[in-house]
Amino acid sequence: MKFLTARNAGLIACDSCHLLLRKPVPRTGKHRCPRCGATLHSRIPRSLSKTWALLIAATILYIPANTLPVMSVVYLGRGEPSTILQGVMHLLAEGMWPLATIVFVASIFVPLLKLVVLSGLLISIRRASNWRTLDRTRLYRLTEFVGRWSMVDIFVIGVLTALVQFGNLASIEPGAGALSFAAVVVLTMFAAHTFDPRLLWDHAQHD
Amino acid sequence: MLRAPSHGGIDRSLALALTGFILFVLANSFPFLTLDAQGQRLDSTLVSSSLSLYAWDQPILGTLVLLTTFVFPLAELLGVIYLLLPLRLGRRPARHSAGLARFLQSTQPWGMLEIFMLAVLVAVVKLGDIAHVIPGLSLYAFAALIGTMALLSTTLDLFDYWEQLPWEQPS
Numbered sequence: 001m002k003f004l005t006a007r008n009a010g011l012i013a014c015d016s017c018h019l020l021l022r023k024p025v026p027r028t029g030k031h032r033c034p035r036c037g038a039t040l041h042s043r044i045p046r047s048l049s050k051t052w053a054l055l056i057a058a059t060i061l062y063i064p065a066n067t068l069p070v071m072s073v074v075y076l077g078r079g080e081p082s083t084i085l086q087g088v089m090h091l092l093a094e095g096m097w098p099l100a101t102i103v104f105v106a107s108i109f110v111p112l113l114k115l116v117v118l119s120g121l122l123i124s125i126r127r128a129s130n131w132r133t134l135d136r137t138r139l140y141r142l143t144e145f146v147g148r149w150s151m152v153d154i155f156v157i158g159v160l161t162a163l164v165q166f167g168n169l170a171s172i173e174p175g176a177g178a179l180s181f182a183a184v185v186v187l188t189m190f191a192a193h194t195f196d197p198r199l200l201w202d203h204a205q206h207d
Numbered sequence: 208m209l210r211a212p213s214h215g216g217i218d219r220s221l222a223l224a225l226t227g228f229i230l231f232v233l234a235n236s237f238p239f240l241t242l243d244a245q246g247q248r249l250d251s252t253l254v255s256s257s258l259s260l261y262a263w264d265q266p267i268l269g270t271l272v273l274l275t276t277f278v279f280p281l282a283e284l285l286g287v288i289y290l291l292l293p294l295r296l297g298r299r300p301a302r303h304s305a306g307l308a309r310f311l312q313s314t315q316p317w318g319m320l321e322i323f324m325l326a327v328l329v330a331v332v333k334l335g336d337i338a339h340v341i342p343g344l345s346l347y348a349f350a351a352l353i354g355t356m357a358l359l360s361t362t363l364d365l366f367d368y369w370e371q372l373p374w375e376q377p378s
Binding site: 016017018019034035036071087090091094096101102103106121148149152153154155156157158159160161162163164165166170173174178182186189190195 | 252272366369
């Protein structure tokens with residue numbers, strides 16, 4: 001037996017204000033929530049293709065984000081560029097391993113985790129999998145929750161470039177990798193947003 | 208997570224949003240961090256981290272930082288006040304406020320003040336061996352602001368607002 005979903009029961013909940021409505025009969029055109037005006041849809045339209053597109057773009061940008069320097073410390077005219085990983089190494093060398101761990105997890109591990117987990121979830125939906133649906137839903141919530149924290153390195157670049165401006169003596173400037181890195185964070189956040197976790201349950205069966 | 212609409216949350220959310228707004232103004236009015244290196248002193252404010260990115264010819268990054276650390280948090284604080292104040296005074300919800308409420312809901316993950324705080328910590332540690340960093344008055348207001356906004360996000364329940372919104376069953 002399948003789970004009873006709102007879709008099967010002929011009901012539709014507003015994504016925005018959670019008003020529960022009987023499904024409008026005509027299936028063409030956009031329906032708006034009579035209370036808050038949001039567009040009604042029982043599943044995000046073309047959720048899978050949108051999420052794939054964002055994920056593929058993010059995966060491509062993940063490479064320059066990690067290989068190009070995200071900032072360089074210019075001291076007496078000589079620049080010393082550093083990538084994200086080198087920034088983590090620098091914190092480790094300072095003996096700040098708790099902070100180094102946080103930055104490593106937020107900047108390197110979490111983006112990779114999001115790319116892998118979201119791709120895996122998309123494939124599982126494609127294959128109409130009913131394997132541990134609750135755990136897959138939890139995995140989705142986790143990636144959605146932690147994704148924002150990858151922005152920390154972008155803010156570090158902002159704070160450092162604003163603070164260290166001693167003219168020709170010393171300055172810190174943003175590097176070419178910074179934009180790619182920010183793009184990875186933003187694109188994966190959008191990907192998590194366009195992914196509709198309700199799709200996971202459309203193939204779920206009772207034990 | 209399932210949650211029932213919490214009545215009485217309006218007072219608390221409104222109080223937190225007003226507190227947050229005052230702290231937001233304070234956090235943006237005074238120096239945030241001061242750098243002291245061999246007698247040379249450099250002040251920075253909260254928004255200067257996005258402005259410096261514009262100055263380094265990174266307008267996209269600058270806009271991203273400005274939106275996530277200034278525009279969206281401010282919009283959330285002011286928006287909550289605009290949505291909840293009429294309800295607190297026993298009036299009908301303000302006009303055209305449904306669109307605002309939807310905007311606040313969709314932009315909520317993009318307010319990133321707490322992540323910015325972690326970044327400040329990392330930056331201070333990285334600068335530790337180069338220069339002396341002096342915390343500014345804003346930093347304390349900013350820390351209090353993050354606590355206030357965290358409390359606000361746990362007590363704020365737009366259900367209170369949605370329930371007051373008049374609507375008609377479509378025929």
